[in-house]
Amino acid sequence: METLKIAVLGTGPVGRAVAGRLAEVGHEATIGTRDAADTAGREDYAAWAADAASRGGAVGLSTFAEAAGGAEVVVNASGGGVALGILESAGTENLAGKVLLDISNPLDGSTFPPQLFVKDDDSLAEMIQRAHPDAKVVKTLNTMNNQIMADPQRLGEDTTVFVSGEDADAKATVTELLGAMGHGDVIDLGGIETARGPEMWLPLWIRINLALGGNDFNIKVVRGPSLRG
Amino acid sequence: METLKIAVLGTGPVGRAVAGRLAEVGHEATIGTRDAADTAGREDYAAWAADAASRGGAVGLSTFAEAAGGAEVVVNASGGGVALGILESAGTENLAGKVLLDISNPLDGSTFPPQLFVKDDDSLAEMIQRAHPDAKVVKTLNTMNNQIMADPQRLGEDTTVFVSGEDADAKATVTELLGAMGHGDVIDLGGIETARGPEMWLPLWIRINLALGGNDFNIKVVRGPSLRG
Numbered sequence: 001m002e003t004l005k006i007a008v009l010g011t012g013p014v015g016r017a018v019a020g021r022l023a024e025v026g027h028e029a030t031i032g033t034r035d036a037a038d039t040a041g042r043e044d045y046a047a048w049a050a051d052a053a054s055r056g057g058a059v060g061l062s063t064f065a066e067a068a069g070g071a072e073v074v075v076n077a078s079g080g081g082v083a084l085g086i087l088e089s090a091g092t093e094n095l096a097g098k099v100l101l102d103i104s105n106p107l108d109g110s111t112f113p114p115q116l117f118v119k120d121d122d123s124l125a126e127m128i129q130r131a132h133p134d135a136k137v138v139k140t141l142n143t144m145n146n147q148i149m150a151d152p153q154r155l156g157e158d159t160t161v162f163v164s165g166e167d168a169d170a171k172a173t174v175t176e177l178l179g180a181m182g183h184g185d186v187i188d189l190g191g192i193e194t195a196r197g198p199e200m201w202l203p204l205w206i207r208i209n210l211a212l213g214g215n216d217f218n219i220k221v222v223r224g225p226s227l228r229g
Numbered sequence: 230m231e232t233l234k235i236a237v238l239g240t241g242p243v244g245r246a247v248a249g250r251l252a253e254v255g256h257e258a259t260i261g262t263r264d265a266a267d268t269a270g271r272e273d274y275a276a277w278a279a280d281a282a283s284r285g286g287a288v289g290l291s292t293f294a295e296a297a298g299g300a301e302v303v304v305n306a307s308g309g310g311v312a313l314g315i316l317e318s319a320g321t322e323n324l325a326g327k328v329l330l331d332i333s334n335p336l337d338g339s340t341f342p343p344q345l346f347v348k349d350d351d352s353l354a355e356m357i358q359r360a361h362p363d364a365k366v367v368k369t370l371n372t373m374n375n376q377i378m379a380d381p382q383r384l385g386e387d388t389t390v391f392v393s394g395e396d397a398d399a400k401a402t403v404t405e406l407l408g409a410m411g412h413g414d415v416i417d418l419g420g421i422e423t424a425r426g427p428e429m430w431l432p433l434w435i436r437i438n439l440a441l442g443g444n445d446f447n448i449k450v451v452r453g454p455s456l457r458g
Binding site: 197200 | 441446455
């Protein structure tokens, strides 16, 4: 696919993994943060950025608004609790008309295991879409650990990732990006309402993580004879 | 394993599939219903029972209380909305000290797609355990279609089933029954509280079902290199 300018909002493990991988497969990735000088000065961030660049995945760094304003695709890789605030900082005018790939999960960290602060009759993806009606929100990748988001083939076989969103072209773009990252089985669940499903998967993901003692797993939707093409 | 007397409460597709399969693999299965004469007289039930018997899976039929009273293991295969009432009809004294394998899902059929009438800070499995504190509740099998519950190998590879419950021996018994039915990957999530995970999976299961146009699928938890034995 053509090279895209992609802003990745969030400097945490998810943002780094996705931005690094998108740069590695040939896109122009810029991480958005609150204060770029502050982030650039953090030792762990600088070390990560240098390592990513040395592996052919150089990633820019800018404010939320500058990153989003200069991008064709915006990735929300922030924590669920701060996602709406960060997207507001990015500026709704900088999201308008663009693909907004949303990875965030509505986890309420005040309990353990975390519960969801929105679920079942609404979702964080829908809240984001309502807050930014001119963005083309596509929920995806929130169902797995960041290492697997960026490199699903480490699992040794194709596993499944979901997309939910109202705009077919936006889902096609996201599906192409997912394919470039190595995702071999993308299920289009339908409109943005269907994001309630992948978001409500988290409580089971967390308990599998605790039971297995690690997050190096993903699910594969195995089809039976009546669903094989 | 030794032959167990198993009561399966519920005459619907789940109860029939599980009772028939348990009988087929050598257990003494009895379906529990509100009015045994009425159920026996229903044409579709009689046809199913005759077919099951012809395939070596003859299944008894009795009231909820009689079936549970005569059983060593009780399976709740009723709909989520009626599960607590049916287990009350079965009699808490008939459940005491026994494995109570719970397959029910807390689906609220008044919306589409159905929402869950309990979730995240509680679960139907926990409600059942509180209502019958002397039963050894094990949540399992609620994450897949009944045809796959009974014959997971139709998928052509091992897929995953979860168990949640407080009693280790009860989970061991259930795990043995699952193995006899063909389930090759059983993940023990922990105590009964962990049933919140598999119950909250349903909204995603429903949306995958709608997207694929069928329920002939299950998930396989694919482990990465760091989780392989």
